[in-house]
Amino acid sequence: MEGEAVVENKRIIFKGYIDGIPKETDMEVKSGGEGVGRSGGEEPLPLLRSLHARAHAPILRLLHPPFPSRLGFGVSRVVDSDHPDFSAGDIVTGITGWEEYSVITRTQQLMRKILRQDDIPLSYYVGLLGMPGFTAYAGFYEVCSPKKGDYLFVSAASGAVGQLVGQLAKLHGCYVVGSAGTNQKVDLLKNKFGFDEAFNYKDEPDLDAALKRYLPKGIDIYFDNVGGSMLDAALLNMRVNGRIAVCGMVSEKSLSNPRGIHNLSNLIYKRVRMQGFLQSDYLHLMPRFLEDVGQLYKQGKIAYVEDMSNGLESAPAALVGLYSGKNVGKQVVCVCPE
C-alpha cells in the first residue's frame, strides 16, 4: 500500500459535549472516505479492518471535553501493510476507532499481534485476554498484595475486570465477595464465577450494613471499580493493614453530581494503603498474563462471560447500556463477523 489510501468507511462519532451520562442521540453513524488516508514519507502504516470493539465507559471521562470521535480498544485484521512487522491477514489488538477501517498511526506503542489460539474466540482479546483482563491480573497480583485467607471485596464484579479479579482471588485462597447491579449478575457471580458471596447493591439502602453482613470480619482487600458511596462504605469496613486497589470511579463519571468521599480517616486508624494504578505500567507482565490466564481458561479453572452486540450501529446503545448496568459480562461490539 503506497501513498494515500481511501476506502469507504463507516464510523461512530460523538456529536459534541456530553453532559453527564451519554445518550444514544449524542452519537451518530457517519459514512465516507475521509480519515483513512495517510500522507507519504511517514512510517508505513497498516490499514486495519475492525472485528471487535470494546464498549468502555471510563474513556468518556478521560476525554471530556473536548471529545474525539475516534478512540477505542479493539481487535482488527490487517487488510494491507507495508510495515515490516505487520502483514495482510494478521490479527492485532490496540487502540483503534469505532469504525470499520482504521489506519493506525503509532504502531509500536499501541499495536500487538495476536497469536491465534483455536479454542479462544478473538473477541476475548478485548476482554479476558485484553486490557480489562490484564488490568485485573496486574491489579490483583501487583497492587493488592494478596495472601491466602484474605477477605476480598470487588465492586462491579460481573464486569470484565471484576470477573477475573474474583476468580484469581479464589484460586489464590481468598474469601471473595462481589457486588453487582442486577440479580442476574449476582447469580452469575455465585454460580458461574464461584464467588463465596455476592449482592445486588441496588437492593441495599445501607451499603455499610450490607458489607458488614457479607464480610463480618471486615475487608483485607477492596478492589474498587466504582468509587463513590461503595468506596465510602468499604472504608468503614477495612481491616488493619488493608489494601484498596483503585481501578475505576464509574460513579464519579457523571460530572454534574459527583459524590464526595467522607470516610478517609479510616485509612489512618486502619493503616490502609490505597493505590491507584494503570495496567500500562505493568506491560512487562503481559506475556506471563497471556500464558497464565489463557491456560487457566483452557483448563476450565476460570470462566468468562461477554455480552456481544452486533454491528457498528449497535455501539451507541451498548455504550449507553453500560451506565444503566444493562450488560451482563463484558460488553463487546462485533463490528464485522469474520
Next chain:
Amino acid sequence: MEGEAVVENKRIIFKGYIDGIPKETDMEVKSGGEGVGRSGGEEPLPLLRSLHARAHAPILRLLHPPFPSRLGFGVSRVVDSDHPDFSAGDIVTGITGWEEYSVITRTQQLMRKILRQDDIPLSYYVGLLGMPGFTAYAGFYEVCSPKKGDYLFVSAASGAVGQLVGQLAKLHGCYVVGSAGTNQKVDLLKNKFGFDEAFNYKDEPDLDAALKRYLPKGIDIYFDNVGGSMLDAALLNMRVNGRIAVCGMVSEKSLSNPRGIHNLSNLIYKRVRMQGFLQSDYLHLMPRFLEDVGQLYKQGKIAYVEDMSNGLESAPAALVGLYSGKNVGKQVVCVCPE
C-alpha cells in the same frame, strides 16, 4: 508504696458530649482524692507527678462519644514506685491524664523511661522527641518513600509533626513547601525551619491555584495532616507515582459538617499511593529516632518551636486554641515546673 494511696489531685474533665469543636466550657478543673488509688494484689504501679502534658486535637475524635476524662500524652516524674522498672525520681513519658498525679495501669505498654540529656528540655519529649516527632520520622522515612529532588508538600506545617517532616525532607534533598494558617507561622516555616516556600491557606480562596503557584511541577509527596479541601486540592496536583502519607484529618474533626473528597480519581491516572499510618506500628525504630533526631537537634541542623501554656488550668484554653490555629508550634501545657 503499698495498697491504697490517696493524694489530693487536680484534673481536667470533660463534662459531656462535645458537639463539633470543643469550647472551654466543655471542660472543668476538678479537685479531689479519688482516682489515684489502686487495689492490692495487682502489678505494683508507680505514682506519677505530671510535668508536661500535650494539648492534642485528634484525640477528641478518637474518643467521641462517650468521652473519658483522663487521657493524654505527657512527661511525668515518678513519685513513688514498687515496680522494679521504675524508681522515685525517674522521668517517664506515656499516656497519662490531664491531671497533677497519675497512677498508671499498663506500665509495659505505655511507659518509657527517659534518659535525660542536659541540653534537651523535658517538654520536648511530648513534641520533637515524643509521639509527634516520631510520627514525622516514621511517616517520612517509612511511608513517603522519599527521594532526593522530590517535591514535598506538608499541611499544618508549623505543628510538631509538620515542622519535623519539612526539616527531615530538606536534609534528604527534597524541595519543601508547607501550608499554615497565619502569616506568623508562614514566616516561621521559611525563616526558622528553612522551607523553600510556605503559604497561609486562609489567604488562598483557591487552594488548587495556590499549590500550582508554589509547586508548578506538581507534588511527589504530600504529607497530609489535615484532610478536607487541602487534600482535595493536593490530589489535583500529584505527580505520577506520587505518595500521600495520611497522618491527620483535622478538618474532618468537626463531625457536624465533614467535607467530602471529590478528586480521588486522580489516584488512578497518576498511580498515586495513599497510605494511612500510625506511629505505633514503627516502635522498633524508636531508639534510632531518638538518636538521629536528638543528634540533629544538638548539631543545630533542625529547629523546634513549642508553644507553652502554664498550669493545668490553662489546658482547656490551649486545646480550644488548636482549633482556631492560635498556637504557634507544638502546644504543650506545663502542669508543674520542675
